[in-house]
Amino acid sequence: MKKNVMIEQTFCDVCGAEAGMNTCLKCGKEFCYKCKKTHAMEYGHSVNFTGSGDGLYCNECDEKCRLEGDRVHSAYMLIKALRNESIGWHSDFQKRADAAEAQLNCLIS
Numbered sequence: 001m002k003k004n005v006m007i008e009q010t011f012c013d014v015c016g017a018e019a020g021m022n023t024c025l026k027c028g029k030e031f032c033y034k035c036k037k038t039h040a041m042e043y044g045h046s047v048n049f050t051g052s053g054d055g056l057y058c059n060e061c062d063e064k065c066r067l068e069g070d071r072v073h074s075a076y077m078l079i080k081a082l083r084n085e086s087i088g089w090h091s092d093f094q095k096r097a098d099a100a101e102a103q104l105n106c107l108i109s
Contacts, residue, residue: 014039025072026061043076047083 012019012032022031024040031040041062045053055076057065065073 022056024058024061025055026057026065026070029058031056031058043073043080044083045076045079047079047086 010019010021010030011017012035013029014035015032017032017034019030019032022033022036022040023029024031029040036042036056040056040058043055043057044050045055055072057073062073064070066077
C-alpha cells in the first residue's frame, strides 16, 4: 500500500537548519537549538522548574518587551529574578554550611 504523507517542517530563521519548537512568543521567529542560544532569550515558567511553558523571545522582541512593559514578558522576568535570588541564597547557605562543618571537624579531630 502506498500513502502520500504531507509533513510540515520548521526551519531556523537564522541559519536555515531544521528547527524544533523554539518560537519567539512575540514575532513568531523560529530557532534551531544552536541559534536559540545566541539569538534568543529563554525564560523558565516557574521558579523551581523548566520545561513546557517556558517563554522564548528573540533578542529584538526581548528588548522591545523590556521597553514597552509587556505583561507576559514581565512575569517571565520576575520569575527569572526570583530564580537568581534562590541560587544566591543557596550559594550563601552552602558556604556557611561548609564553614560550620569544617569548624566541627577541627574541634573533634
